[in-house]
Amino acid sequence: MVRTRFAxxxxxxxxxxxARTALFSWAYARRHGGSFVLRIxxxxxxxxxAASTQAILEGMAxxxxxxxxxxxYQMQRLARYREVADHLLKTGWAYPCYASREELEALRENQRARGEKPRYDGRWRDSxxxxxxxxAPVIRFKTPxxxxxxxxxxxxxxxxxANSELDDLVLLRADGIPTYNFGVVVDDLDxxxxxxxxxxxxxxxTPRQIHLIQALGASLPQFAHLPMILGQDGERLSKRHGAVNVLQYQEDGFLPEALLNYLARLGWSHGDAEIFSQKDLVSWFDLAHVNRSPARFNPEKLLWLNQHYLKESSDTRLATQLRIDLTLSDAQWAMGPLPEQVVALLKGRLSHVxxxxxxxxxxxxxxxxTPDILAHPPEGAIRDxxxxxxxxxxTAAWTPESLGPLIKQTAQAHGLKMGPLGMPLRAILCGTSHTPSLDVTLHLIGRDAVTRRLQHFLSLMN
Known part of the structure; x- marks a missing residue:
């Protein structure tokens, strides 16, 4: 059975x-009906x-x-690493090395001075x-x-x-903590x-890990190495490119399905498909279509996907979020329209939740x-x-079908087009010049609130 891990x-x-590594590992396991393991x-x-661990768990969730x-957690498995290291010592695949830190640093300095690659020289290998x-010795592996x-x-x-490129790596440090290459091999095998x-x-x-796996008499897993992600400028992805905490995207108003869709297309493709569900990803995902070249992170593409998923999101889901973010009293909610109605009207105009x-x-x-209409209040025909x-x-029938023609007819009766009347209505009633269709907007605000706001403004102008 296929078993993958994110570590x-x-x-x-x-x-x-x-997050992309986790997604590809997860998708591969799901595609093949296998298991996905999380290791810290x-x-x-x-x-x-502990804060970083929590951030990782919350991001995955x-x-x-x-x-x-x-x-x-590796720190809960120290006894197991010691056990495997002892086995390698007994079978002749490992040995204790007593070289001090100062001794090793002097060795590396001399090698650099001679133009050589700094590496351990095996002085305790057969000593x-x-x-x-x-x-206290470290335990080193006898690399072929x-x-x-x-x-x-x-x-x-x-x-x-070539094995000549490899030196005898440390398996266990003097304090009993495993090095990365040793810990990962023991964990992956177990x-x-x-x-x-x-x-x-x-x-x-990977070559070092393969030597260790073979020394332990185990079968080799399959390896798949994902090319790195670059910024749009071709440099290694950093914070300035958007390589921030995944949870920052949540705080910034991105939907998880938008980020997952984007990450899936970041170096992998399924034909020309740009937008697909998590279910589609699982049914399509393979490693054969992972690009060998580095992928480039494009914030505009991510934003485009987020806008798409916002439009497709259920009104109920976004209404729940609206209630959380817009903290109002019960009376204020009761006096206004159903949040689901507001969400349905607004979500197509948003980029972020x-x-x-x-x-x-x-x-x-x-x-x-708006400050502009307060500084330059309507006069003449517009005010009338x-x-x-x-x-x-x-007294009007309070429906969008009635309100639209009413406003248009009122404008025409005063020698105006819709724009010169619609703009001040938005500025007065909504506090902004950018709203959805005015007839639907006024209908949802409600007759009482519309007449109260308009009457209050006109009274200020007297």
Missing amino acids: PSPTGYLHIGG EDTDRERST WLGLNYDEGPF KALPPAGI VEGSVTFHDLIKGPITV MQITHIIRGDDHVNN TELAEAARYFYTDPAP ALQACLSAFQ
């Missing part, structure tokens, strides 16, 4: 790159935080990337020297010195690395991971007329037309 380090938030690689004790097993007193490692990457194709989908910054780690509350406010509270509207509104 973030809790040294920061869940960002766009990590928290062995960096100086930088790992908001995106709807539900995992079947986990979260597992018969007595261990020095007072130094001849030959090469070849593996078939499901995205990049065949990759070969958790029976069949497909490792991760960023291509891990390609260079966070715009909804402000856009809907004038349906429930009397807004201040507003007064005529006030009189007509008090």
